[in-house]
Amino acid sequence: MGKDAARAEWDNPMQFVLACVSYAVGLGNVWRFPYLCQMHGGGGFLIPYMLMLVLLGVPLFYMELAIGQKMRLGSIGAWRAISPYLGGVGMASVVTSMYLCLYYNVINAWSFWYLFHSFQSVLPWAECPVNSNLTGPVEECERATPTQYFFYRETLDISGSIEENGGIHMGQALCLLLAWIIVYLFIVKGVKSTGKVVYFTATFPYLVLIIYLIRGVTLHGAINGVKYMFTPKMEQLAKPTTWINAATQIFFSLGLGFGSLIAFASYNQYNNNFEKQAIVVSMVNSSTSIFASIVTFSIYGFKATFNYESCLERVRLLLLNTFDLAEDTISLENVNHWIAELNRTHPEQFASLGGRLETCDLEAELDTAVEGTGLAFIVYSEAIKNMPVSQLWSVLYFIMLLLLGMGSMLGNVIAVITPLSDLKFISHYMSTKTLNGLVCLFCLLLGLGFTTRSGNYWFTMFNDYGATFSLLFIVLIEVITVCYIYGIKRFEKDVEDMLGHRLNWYWKIMLAGVSPILLIALFIFYIVNYIQGGTPTYQAWNKELGKSVVTEYPPYAQAFIGLLLASSVCCIPLTALYTYCKKRNLASGKRERTVSTVSA
Amino acid sequence: MLVWILFLLCQVGAPALAQDLCQRDAPNGYKVRISLKTALGEDAYEWNQSEMFFFQATMAFAMRRHFQMETYNVDNIILCVQTSRVSFWFVVTSPDNTTMLIPKADVEKAVRMSRHRINNAFLLSDRTLEFLGIYPTLAAPVNPDTPPWLIVFGVVIGAVCAGIIALLVSSLLQKRRKEKGMTEDGQDEEDMQVKGVENGINLDGTYNRGFTDDDRFTKL
Numbered sequence: 123m124g125k126d127a128a129r130a131e132w133d134n135p136m137q138f139v140l141a142c143v144s145y146a147v148g149l150g151n152v153w154r155f156p157y158l159c160q161m162h163g164g165g166g167f168l169i170p171y172m173l174m175l176v177l178l179g180v181p182l183f184y185m186e187l188a189i190g191q192k193m194r195l196g197s198i199g200a201w202r203a204i205s206p207y208l209g210g211v212g213m214a215s216v217v218t219s220m221y222l223c224l225y226y227n228v229i230n231a232w233s234f235w236y237l238f239h240s241f242q243s244v245l246p247w248a249e250c251p252v253n254s255n256l257t258g259p260v261e262e263c264e265r266a267t268p269t270q271y272f273f274y275r276e277t278l279d280i281s282g283s284i285e286e287n288g289g290i291h292m293g294q295a296l297c298l299l300l301a302w303i304i305v306y307l308f309i310v311k312g313v314k315s316t317g318k319v320v321y322f323t324a325t326f327p328y329l330v331l332i333i334y335l336i337r338g339v340t341l342h343g344a345i346n347g348v349k350y351m352f353t354p355k356m357e358q359l360a361k362p363t364t365w366i367n368a369a370t371q372i373f374f375s376l377g378l379g380f381g382s383l384i385a386f387a388s389y390n391q392y393n394n395n396f397e398k399q400a401i402v403v404s405m406v407n408s409s410t411s412i413f414a415s416i417v418t419f420s421i422y423g424f425k426a427t428f429n430y431e432s433c434l435e436r437v438r439l440l441l442l443n444t445f446d447l448a449e450d451t452i453s454l455e456n457v458n459h460w461i462a463e464l465n466r467t468h469p470e471q472f473a474s475l476g477g478r479l480e481t482c483d484l485e486a487e488l489d490t491a492v493e494g495t496g497l498a499f500i501v502y503s504e505a506i507k508n509m510p511v512s513q514l515w516s517v518l519y520f521i522m523l524l525l526l527g528m529g530s531m532l533g534n535v536i537a538v539i540t541p542l543s544d545l546k547f548i549s550h551y552m553s554t555k556t557l558n559g560l561v562c563l564f565c566l567l568l569g570l571g572f573t574t575r576s577g578n579y580w581f582t583m584f585n586d587y588g589a590t591f592s593l594l595f596i597v598l599i600e601v602i603t604v605c606y607i608y609g610i611k612r613f614e615k616d617v618e619d620m621l622g623h624r625l626n627w628y629w630k631i632m633l634a635g636v637s638p639i640l641l642i643a644l645f646i647f648y649i650v651n652y653i654q655g656g657t658p659t660y661q662a663w664n665k666e667l668g669k670s671v672v673t674e675y676p677p678y679a680q681a682f683i684g685l686l687l688a689s690s691v692c693c694i695p696l697t698a699l700y701t702y703c704k705k706r707n708l709a710s711g712k713r714e715r716t717v718s719t720v721s722a
Numbered sequence: 723m724l725v726w727i728l729f730l731l732c733q734v735g736a737p738a739l740a741q742d743l744c745q746r747d748a749p750n751g752y753k754v755r756i757s758l759k760t761a762l763g764e765d766a767y768e769w770n771q772s773e774m775f776f777f778q779a780t781m782a783f784a785m786r787r788h789f790q791m792e793t794y795n796v797d798n799i800i801l802c803v804q805t806s807r808v809s810f811w812f813v814v815t816s817p818d819n820t821t822m823l824i825p826k827a828d829v830e831k832a833v834r835m836s837r838h839r840i841n842n843a844f845l846l847s848d849r850t851l852e853f854l855g856i857y858p859t860l861a862a863p864v865n866p867d868t869p870p871w872l873i874v875f876g877v878v879i880g881a882v883c884a885g886i887i888a889l890l891v892s893s894l895l896q897k898r899r900k901e902k903g904m905t906e907d908g909q910d911e912e913d914m915q916v917k918g919v920e921n922g923i924n925l926d927g928t929y930n931r932g933f934t935d936d937d938r939f940t941k942l
Contacts, residue, residue, distance in 0.1 A: 238871035239870075239871045258860070300882065446805035446807040448806040449760065449807070555893075
């Protein structure tokens with residue numbers, strides 16, 4: 123146990139809590155939860171969400187913190203200590219975290235790009251750029267919207283499909299470099315530096331969210347969005363996908379299975395009261411999700427109302443111009459009345475309007491549910507450009523995205539570095555600073571692949587397949603290991619040693635019974651869904667049409683997806699096999715030695 | 723008598739002829755659409771015959787400015803098909819021969835040349851004073867030498883690199899000071915083993931838990 127003696131520690135328990143909050147509260151709270159809320163019946167979605175939090179989220183969070191704090195090692199060392207055959211669980215966590223590190227920082231690079239571009243008098247995504255002969259806007263921008271054009275063409279310079287590789291986008295590469303340098307700055311001195319940084323990364327996003335909440339609810343039309351969100355559609359609760367999505371969201375939102383929580387907890391003092399902290403962090407994470415979705419929906423409402431009123435304005439102008447009526451005859455309120463009127467009085471002229479007459483529908487505008495990078499970088503920037511003093515709001519918003527992303531990145535990188543620095547042969551040869559620098563450099567170089575022209579497609583692949591399935595498997599093995607292989611009794615004793623009181627019945631029932639069952643159900647669902655889904659597809663941006671089209675992955679990309687899934691999952695059986703073989707060799711070697719000693 | 727009848731006919735015929743020249747969808751004419759309420763809101767002036775006259779004068783000015791040789795007059799601009807939208811058609815006749823119309827292309831060139839002056843005469847813009855068929859030339863994009871984002875990027879990355887160098891140098895100095903035998907700054911005398919160690923490598927000695935503070939339940 124001499125090694126633990128000199129282990130770095132958080133300055134105080136508050137740093138640990140803020141680190142967990144900073145890690146758990148990430149981009150998913152802002153861009154995935156509001157989408158799920160909208161898709162699964164608004165306010166009604168909170169019921170499965172809260173239930174899954176209590177049944178699945180908090181117990182598993184508690185378990186990971188307990189393991190980290192007890193073993194005082196990163197995920198590889200911790201799991202090897204629990205059961206030598208299952209050291210592969212830790213390794214699988216590290217591999218999955220490595221994948222996450224590679225692609226997650228690209229989002230921060232995009233946030234930096236947008237942030238730097240906000241310092242202009244006219245936001246570049248507010249208007250279409252003019253084409254070369256100055257007659258009108260660029261065609262691609264005309265067919266799509268200016269915000270989509272800015273994201274797909276100017277930010278990503280995206281190619282038509284995953285097969286068409288291009289060169290590296292220099293601006294993106296620079297932003298990625300900056301993102302990794304900042305990550306290095308945050309972790310360079312280990313938990314000493316990280317502990318100070320998390321005071322900022324955990325609290326400042328809340329400040330921005332509050333400012334945005336005030337701004338959001340005072341926007342014209344925001345109330346439409348909030349009303350739409352909170353109107354519960356209870357029939358959605360009958361569908362199993364609602365419950366599965368709630369479970370998945372809780373699971374990934376808390377960041378279970380990556381090894382970050384184990385790593386953070388390993389720097390705790392032995393008697394730290396992690397039970398209270400686990401509950402607090404989980405509650406904070408969920409309430410942030412709900413808070414962020416109020417903000418998101420008021421912005422949705424504003425955007426939908428703005429688009430609806432612009433649509434009405436266009437229709438009004440079209441009617442005025444076609445029928446040559448005086449300007450103040452038709453106002454925005456009586457457009458629909460006039461449409462009926464003019465159809466009745468001038469039917470032929472009305473028919474000549476043909477397809478140019480749009481139907482304006484507020485509900486349809488609100489129904490456009492978007493998640494992920496599309497929400498954060500396209501929908502939000504569209505709403506922001508219509509706000510007064512849009513540069514200020516844009517800067518605030520992207521700083522918030524950056525802080526959320528950086529906070530999560532800290533957890534991801536520490537999940538990789540802690541187990542590596544625990545390995546004796548690495549810590550013998552190089553200091554923490556060098557190890558951190560090497561890991562950051564390695565991830566930067568590989569991450570440059572995501573800044574190429576087809577990089578966004580690879581990013582989506584990693585996002586969809588890199589961590590989802592393997593995590594479920596990892597956490598399932600973790601729970602079964604702790605409860606049945608290590609034994610719930612031994613675990614209880616360890617917790618009593620650390621905290622001073624035994625596990626109460628809630629933890630025991632959840633950890634040993636409910637959570638594994640739920641995890642197995644989720645796991646089966648994922649497999650069934652994957653098999654039923656057919657060939658995996660992705661959204662490719664079509665330049666001519668100005669929108670995304672669903673395209674199938676080419677065979678080598680599908681093979682790569684398989685590799686992604688297999689590489690982390692097979693660590694577990696392979697390590698078990700290796701340990702078993704080693705033990706057998708060792709046992710047979712001992713027997714031989716014993717025999718030879720006797721005979722000698 | 724005959725002369726008198728001829729004179730009468732001319733008086734009647736001229737406006738009729740003018741009417742023939744200017745009509746809806748005239749091949750050499752342009753439709754103009756004016757949106758006063760959109761442009762000026764409360765301060766919108768009323769569109770009346772005087773304003774129409776002003777328009778004729780402005781167009782005559784535009785034609786004169788473009789062709790420079792020929793003296794166009796208000797009578798050379800014929801307006802018709804006025805609606806309450808406010809929109810109307812106009813054609814331009816040649817000053818030498820009032821039955822001959824100036825071709826569409828020449829009128830377009832004249833309008834493009836003086837578009838800014840015409841707009842300002844009526845306190846309107848390209849969007850609110852529309853010549854249907856003549857598209858306004860859009861402003862050329864401003865291309866600064868250094869894109870502004872690169873400047874902000876440079877500032878941020880400079881600050882971050884300075885921060886890293888400062889951290890690395892300060893830790894190097896601390897290590898050197900420690901090697902000289904002095905205690906690290908800011909370290910508590912009592913718990914020496916654990917605090918301030920950077921890389922988890924063993925210091926001398928083992929940690930004896932019996933001598934820690936007996937604070938079993940750390941507060942949140």
